[in-house]
Amino acid sequence: MDILRKALLSILVFLFCIFWLNNALSLNTVNQCLVCHESNGDKPAMLFKKDIHYKMGITCADCHGGNSKSDDMEIAMNKRAGFIGIPKGDDISGMCAKCHSNPDVMKRYHSELPTNQLEMLKTSVHGKLSITGKENLLQCITCHNAHGIVPVKDKASPVHPSNVINTCGSCHSNAKFMRAYNPALPIDQAEKYRTSVHGILHAKGDSKVAVCTSCHGSHDIRQKSDLKSKVYKTNLPSTCSVCHSNSEYMKEYKIPTNQYDKYTHSVHGIALFEKHDISAPVCNDCHGNHGATPPGLESISKVCGTCHAMNADLFSSSPHKKAFDEHKYPECETCHGNHEIITATDQLLGVDKNAVCSRCHSESQNTKGFKVAKNMRMLIDKLEKAEKRAIDLVHEAEQKGMEISEAKYKLKDAHQARLEARTMVHSFNLGKFQNVVNTGLVTTSEITSEAGLAVKDYYYRRYGLGIASLIITILVISLYKIIRRIEKKQKS
Numbered sequence: 001m002d003i004l005r006k007a008l009l010s011i012l013v014f015l016f017c018i019f020w021l022n023n024a025l026s027l028n029t030v031n032q033c034l035v036c037h038e039s040n041g042d043k044p045a046m047l048f049k050k051d052i053h054y055k056m057g058i059t060c061a062d063c064h065g066g067n068s069k070s071d072d073m074e075i076a077m078n079k080r081a082g083f084i085g086i087p088k089g090d091d092i093s094g095m096c097a098k099c100h101s102n103p104d105v106m107k108r109y110h111s112e113l114p115t116n117q118l119e120m121l122k123t124s125v126h127g128k129l130s131i132t133g134k135e136n137l138l139q140c141i142t143c144h145n146a147h148g149i150v151p152v153k154d155k156a157s158p159v160h161p162s163n164v165i166n167t168c169g170s171c172h173s174n175a176k177f178m179r180a181y182n183p184a185l186p187i188d189q190a191e192k193y194r195t196s197v198h199g200i201l202h203a204k205g206d207s208k209v210a211v212c213t214s215c216h217g218s219h220d221i222r223q224k225s226d227l228k229s230k231v232y233k234t235n236l237p238s239t240c241s242v243c244h245s246n247s248e249y250m251k252e253y254k255i256p257t258n259q260y261d262k263y264t265h266s267v268h269g270i271a272l273f274e275k276h277d278i279s280a281p282v283c284n285d286c287h288g289n290h291g292a293t294p295p296g297l298e299s300i301s302k303v304c305g306t307c308h309a310m311n312a313d314l315f316s317s318s319p320h321k322k323a324f325d326e327h328k329y330p331e332c333e334t335c336h337g338n339h340e341i342i343t344a345t346d347q348l349l350g351v352d353k354n355a356v357c358s359r360c361h362s363e364s365q366n367t368k369g370f371k372v373a374k375n376m377r378m379l380i381d382k383l384e385k386a387e388k389r390a391i392d393l394v395h396e397a398e399q400k401g402m403e404i405s406e407a408k409y410k411l412k413d414a415h416q417a418r419l420e421a422r423t424m425v426h427s428f429n430l431g432k433f434q435n436v437v438n439t440g441l442v443t444t445s446e447i448t449s450e451a452g453l454a455v456k457d458y459y460y461r462r463y464g465l466g467i468a469s470l471i472i473t474i475l476v477i478s479l480y481k482i483i484r485r486i487e488k489k490q491k492s
């Protein structure tokens with residue numbers, strides 16, 4: 001009996017100890033801010049249970065200050081215990097930066113995240129002051145929330161691709177808000193985005209397509225005219241190619257992944273990257289910015305026509321316009337390609353093996369086009385030869401020191417005619433083409449005759465000079481002989 005009582009007692013003591021210990025320990029580890037706020041049904045407390053910071057053992061007090069170990073409101077939320085209440089303005093980002101911009105603190109949590117978010121945000125387009133002039137336009141919580149923060153790869157994050165359109169759109173689609181900052185800035189990005197191939201797939205739940213942040217960045221977003229912007233002309237092709245050149249990433253979509261490669265070797269890519277000609281098109285000039293879609297069959301000549309206006313106009317009123325629409329041939333692309341467009345040469349024209357015309361025109365098929373192609377090529381070859389001869393003659397006359405500045409000036413007109421003829425190909429009309437070529441041929445023949453005359457003149461003068469020199473030489477010699485004779489006479 002005694003033993004039984006003793007055993008019971010020690011079990012009780014033991015249980016009491018455990019209870020006491022547990023209570024004491026939990027008083028120290030339990031986040032009393034959370035406990036009390038949760039029991040009040042406060043939203044921040046409810047959200048905090050899902051927060052990455054909660055999972056890392058971070059408490060309400062790590063952000064708000066105060067004493068998280070006390071269950072007494074007065075003690076817990078005492079200013080003397082460092083309680084700061086609700087942060088306002090730039091103190092909000094400052095609160096986050098206390099850890100996120102401090103590598104030592106982040107290392108304590110074994111975190112390998114970058115620690116540059118605030119620094120980048122400050123130099124970004126969003127780093128400017130808000131309309132009140134008191135604080136920055138964006139704080140960390142504008143994009144990440146204050147409570148219930150989850151890793152950015154979590155589908156619930158406001159910056160996850162599935163939600164980021166709305167996060168950015170909350171300002172950028174709000175006309176009233178945006179007008180206050182920059183009335184000139186369009187507010188149609190999200191709207192246009194929804195009509196793009198990216199946006200359509202996105203609406204179906206595809207989070208691999210491009211979203212605002214894949215093209216613009218996150219903390220370091222810059223104005224489109226900023227040289228460092230991901231959408232600045234010379235940076236844009238690499239921005240798109242992060243996905244479009246990654247065959248592994250794009251595997252499931254079964255579309256080519258060679259656009260960037262081809263583009264950099266095209267006449268446009270070379271113009272941009274090697275000749276630093278920023279009038280050359282990049283991906284978004286042809287595909288649009290927010291409506292990134294492949295240009296439709298009919299719209300291709302419009303896209304190219306924004307720069308090559310003459311070619312597009314001529315094409316539209318050519319017999320090919322109707323024929324191509326009927327056959328669903330993409331307009332300029334059929335003959336020039338899209339990403340791999342190379343310098344056009346006369347070899348493209350005509351009925352040789354390498355000529356584009358012979359793909360569809362032959363002696364037995366679409367014969368009228370065949371004849372036109374053949375004649376056009378003949379004419380342009382003739383003009384080229386005539387121009388070459390004119391250049392050679394002008395060069396020769398110049399080397400011989402003849403005055404031919406007028407003929408030389410006309411060479412420019414001849415060259416211009418040849419350029420015009422190359423463009424006039426797109427009328428696919430032999431008569432119009434011939435007119436331009438003829439103007440060129442008239443000019444070249446004028447140059448050829450003027451330069452030819454100059455060269456003749458040169459030889460004529462040289463011939464004349466030769467005779468004159470001969471006469472002078474004979475005169476000098478006879479004069480010399482006469483003098484010698486006179487001298488001999490005087491001596492004798």
Ligand code: HEC
Binds near residue numbers: 032
């Ligand atoms: C025992 C309950 C209790 C505890 C413990 C407690 N709070 Fe509160 N807290 C409240 C109540 C109730 C309010 C609202 C009363 C008010 O507006 O002053 C409040 C208000 C707040 C506010 C808003 C302040 C404002 O200016 O409106 C913050 C922030 C806050 N608490 C954070 C904390 C943090 C951080 C801790 C722990 C260090 C904590 N609380 C501990 C009950 C508690």
Ligand code: HEC
Binds near residue numbers: 042045062147
């Ligand atoms: C990661 C930092 C962080 C943590 C952790 C945090 N808060 Fe906050 N809290 C903020 C910020 C920032 C604001 C200001 C939000 C705003 O201006 O919209 C805020 C605002 C509040 C507010 C007032 C406004 C509101 O949303 O109702 C209360 C109350 C509050 N927090 C309570 C808590 C409690 C309770 C906890 C712990 C369960 C907690 N916070 C944890 C950063 C934090």
Ligand code: HEC
Binds near residue numbers: 117
């Ligand atoms: C304009 C919206 C925006 C603002 C403002 C913003 N972030 Fe972010 N943040 C993002 C996006 C988008 C990502 C995801 C980036 C990615 O996937 O590469 C991100 C990622 C992060 C990450 C994950 C690691 C990393 O750097 O990619 C951390 C941590 C982070 N942000 C903290 C902050 C802090 C701290 C602030 C305030 C100084 C802040 N963010 C302000 C949009 C924002």
Ligand code: HEC
Binds near residue numbers: 144146
């Ligand atoms: C007490 C230090 C501390 C404070 C204050 C703090 N954080 Fe964190 N934060 C962390 C740690 C630690 C992680 C987890 C890091 C990891 O997983 O590598 C984290 C993670 C994050 C992540 C998820 C990053 C990811 O993995 O994708 C975001 C977003 C974030 N914090 C934003 C904020 C914002 C916004 C604030 C201010 C309202 C803030 N943090 C305040 C320490 C802090």
Ligand code: HEC
Binds near residue numbers: 165216224
């Ligand atoms: C497929 C890439 C891509 C996506 C996705 C994208 N943008 Fe853009 N954005 C661009 C390009 C390219 C420009 C313009 C560059 C230029 O005109 O030189 C631009 C320009 C802008 C501009 C400057 C004003 C304007 O409209 O020309 C804003 C603001 C902008 N984008 C916001 C957004 C927002 C918000 C989203 C998400 C709804 C978004 N963008 C999605 C590529 C993209």
Ligand code: HEC
Binds near residue numbers: 216218
């Ligand atoms: C709090 C509102 C707000 C949010 C949220 C916001 N922005 Fe902005 N953003 C602005 C304002 C205001 C400007 C214009 C600044 C100016 O021109 O004075 C701007 C400018 C820009 C520009 C530069 C446009 C140009 O002139 O070329 C881009 C790009 C941009 N934001 C993209 C984004 C993206 C992407 C997101 C989401 C990750 C985002 N913004 C979230 C308010 C916001």
Ligand code: HEC
Binds near residue numbers: 253
């Ligand atoms: C985050 C990755 C990503 C980025 C960045 C991106 N895209 Fe895409 N894009 C995709 C995916 C995924 C598809 C879907 C492929 C499909 O059409 O099935 C797609 C589709 C397209 C299509 C339609 C292709 C077709 O015929 O179906 C075009 C055109 C396009 N993107 C152009 C661009 C341009 C231009 C840029 C840069 C301004 C860009 N993309 C940036 C991922 C991206």
Ligand code: HEC
Binds near residue numbers: 256260294330339
């Ligand atoms: C000179 C105009 C032009 C430029 C520059 C351009 N594209 Fe295209 N792109 C086109 C045309 C035209 C098509 C074909 C549309 C069709 O036939 O339906 C196309 C098709 C595409 C497609 C669909 C798949 C395919 O290859 O047919 C993708 C994806 C694409 N382009 C991405 C890009 C990217 C990324 C860049 C920049 C590196 C770029 N484009 C530059 C005109 C252009």
Ligand code: HEC
Binds near residue numbers: 268281300332337
């Ligand atoms: C944003 C303006 C722009 C757009 C859009 C554009 N181009 Fe060009 N293109 C240029 C410029 C500039 C050059 C001159 C490059 C050089 O020779 O230095 C050029 C050169 C060419 C050439 C070579 C010209 C020659 O003398 O041999 C061809 C062919 C061509 N483009 C076809 C197209 C086609 C087809 C499209 C539509 C799919 C297109 N371009 C869209 C600006 C543009």
Ligand code: HEC
Binds near residue numbers: 331347
């Ligand atoms: C049926 C085939 C065909 C189509 C369709 C076509 N082209 Fe051409 N293009 C040619 C040929 C052939 C030449 C070369 C002419 C030469 O050098 O003799 C050429 C030359 C050019 C040149 C260089 C000469 C110049 O005008 O500066 C440009 C630019 C050009 N094309 C743009 C376009 C554009 C833009 C379109 C669509 C509106 C288009 N082409 C449609 C066959 C075509």
Ligand code: HEC
Binds near residue numbers: 369372429
């Ligand atoms: C992709 C196929 C294709 C290519 C390439 C092509 N054509 Fe055509 N062309 C057609 C079709 C189809 C017609 C309409 C049928 C017809 O009238 O023979 C046509 C009609 C014509 C016509 C009008 C004939 C008439 O009956 O009035 C001329 C001229 C012509 N092409 C010249 C050319 C020249 C020059 C080239 C090369 C620069 C060329 N075509 C390249 C398909 C093509």
